[in-house]
Amino acid sequence: MSRSYKEIAETGVQELYEVTSALESVRAIFTLMLETFPEDSTPHAFAQLGTIEITDWNTKVYQWCECMENELDDANAEAQNAAPLPHYLLDQRSNEVAEAISAERSHATRWWTHLYEMRRRKELPDWMAAGVGTHDEHDLMLESRKAVNQALFGSDDLGGAQEYREVAL
Incomplete structure (x- = not known):
């Protein structure tokens, strides 16, 4: 679960209000002690000190x-008044994301190809060769790419020619 900073701050404020309520309960105990013990007793003196501390911390x-709460109100007002990003910035960011994903995918494909060739030439240890560079693994990689494209761009089009397994080796 991921929460925004705003949600965390709002939760924190509510919990701090609960702390003030708890401090009031402790103050009630000290007040009872003040009423119960004689003024010249040690418990009465402790109750006075406790009341002063509780009052200070509660304040x-x-x-x-x-x-x-004021900061959160200001942040909410700023967020509502903030102008949305211009369309060209959104397009630029989308292009940057697409380029970064494409670069990462090219790198991953290159390594998958190397591992596939090493597995095919039996240059990988047995414990590694079983699950690395296989056609099933390649198909899973393509499915993951489609899911990322769908989530980010609303399309599962991978762009360009994507080679699928045609003949089992």
């Missing part, structure tokens, strides 16, 4: 929550 956490 800090609450201020942090408000600050984060």
Whole structure:
């Protein structure tokens, strides 16, 4: 599961509000101690210190929550007001992605071809030759490429001539 930074920040703010609620519960315990123990007792002194600390931390956490909510509101407003990327930039990025994928595929095909030839000439160790450079592996590679093309470009066209197994060796 992958969440955006915005979703993580929103979750963090909600959980910090829950922390302020928990701190209020602890304050209630200290308040009960203040009412129960005599003023000159050690438990009463600890309860006073606890109340001061809880108040300080509760204030800090609450201020942090408000600050984060303001930042999230500003980020949401900026996102809504942001102009979409111009079409030519989207086209340029698409072309760059397509070129990078094509370069990676050329590299992978080159290595697949080398491994296929080494397997065919029985130059690979047995443990490697069984699953490397086979026609089934090549077919899986082409299917993976189609899936990537479909996900990124909305088409499973691989472009150019793609050689499929015609004769089993």
